[in-house]
Amino acid sequence: MIICPNCGIKQIEGTLFCNDCGIDLTNLEEDANSSHDPSREGKFTTANIPPSNFSMPVVSEQMPLVTPPTVATGPIRKDLKLVVLNTGRRMECPDRSNIIIGRSDAISGETPDIDLSPDDALELGVSRRHACITFREGIPFLTDLGSTNRTFINRQVLMRGQPSMLKDGDEIRMGNAILKVLFKPDAK
């Protein structure tokens, strides 16, 4: 049996997509069959940023905001790190079950848990409350909070309000800001 990392329901071995929530389960099998490549870690420079196909991001904040999902049902990951590829800045994630990523707002004085303002977030099209990271059984999930310029994981766009699993080495794009996800994967 495989346990779906998204909905937690048991699936028969070999199942490619979860019968209950539809999530792609093939990465689980591939991960189990391939060993982790440590050379992927810690070698990111701005030269790695793929050419952008996006036009100048819009910075309007008129899109509907999405309430952060409540999927934190287990331990959080203390070894989760994010590297902003645009600037090379490396950040430890705060020790919280619900981590908001965005840019600080001088007018309201609000600052997200991970503030991308020092990385020119406004110019890169990052919303004030762009996305959030939550945890389920120690696995981090990223959710777009109704951002104007959308959130992508490995160039796949996220549906607003729908948590998507984060894996070590994933590349998150928020507007034109690109972040690399780093954490030590659990031994299977």
Place this chain on the structure above:
Amino acid sequence: MSERNLVPLDNKDKLKEDSIERLITVNPGYEPITLDYMPSQQAFSASKVEKVIYLLFTLTTLEHLSNSGNIPLNICLVIDQSSSMRGEKLFALKSAAKHVVDQLANEDFFSLISFNDRATVVVNSQRVDSRENIKMLIDSIEAKGGTELAQGLNLGIMEMKRATNFTELNHLVLFTDGQTYGDSEQCVYLGMEAARNNISIHPMGIGTDWNEDLLETVAAKTASSSEFINNSDQIAKIFLQKITQFRATLTNNATLKFQAVQGVKVRNAYKIVPNISEMEVIPGNNKGESNFKLGVMRYKHEYKVLIELLLPNCPIGVFHIGDFSVQYTPIEAQKNTAHLKLPIGITITDPAHSSPINPEVKSILEKITTFKLQAKAWQDLSSGDIENGKKKLAAVGTKLLNMGESLLASQVEQELNNLEIRGSATPEGKKRIKYGTRGLTGLFED
């Protein structure tokens, strides 16, 4: 199930393509259907527990032989003439019907029934040799009254039965824009009655108020499916396409059969083309035999069926897991039933050496998953489980975005907003998402 049931093959060559057995050849030297399959992996990883594998079958039909006889069509048009059809819809429908009459051959049979609270034979079953008279009768239809679908279906089937002895191509095309009241069970019964008389029912829902679940159930009884017409302008085009498809019929009764070896079971089966639909697994007479109705197959076309099989356990080796075959009676050779048989073998290897997942099988399965997920979302929503319904619908939207189906994804997003604000989705949005996801594999359709 832990018992080891798979038996390794003595001779791997048994599974080579040339072992396809052709039990009866209908027309020597001319095989109108070929059957091929692709497993989700060339080599599956070994497992000590029950495992699911996927097989994608492709049935390709050849071009129609030019010297074969022309079989007449028996077409019955059943038109909703309730007051909601007044104006543009009825005008477009009458105009499409007249256009179809022009396209039919003199040897074809045509009849037309209109219905509201009661049904009327507007054109009785007849050869199409008096076109102007038929068109005049079509023009006489006026919109008034309510919608009682069973009345129309019943009279349509009765009228068609007058010509079913002359042809195998019997098609009832139903156009409606509204809900029927109190006669749903009778409609389903009439679907079965039509199937018994070799008549296919093709419901076309116009606009957003018709009951897609009922019409789909009725159509499925005759191995057909319903269609959603969003705009009156599309009526003529879709109707004419249908007539062309009816004329290109190779067989009305194709069946895919699976004879499993002990321990192998069918979990699910899906028809992929022209639309995604779950196929009923009908147990056969022999132990381990399952049948899947393919229904009508046309000439020069490609059909795809995805089958999920459960294997009891998977030790390393090459295994014969069963035989698939296609049985069909070509409409031009009613007495001869053809039968193509294809033995299925799979390779199971050490997990470290298993092959990558076939991208075509994976892509098709993802589309099927998306279609099933939206169906579950509507089920959750209608049973009052709003939160789960919304979650599933959001997952459908994510999948659609990742497939590049941005229009359909934004429809999903709109309905999620509607659920958030009004507490319910719109009937139009629901139909667009249902029929849109069902047609995700439409790229295979010509």
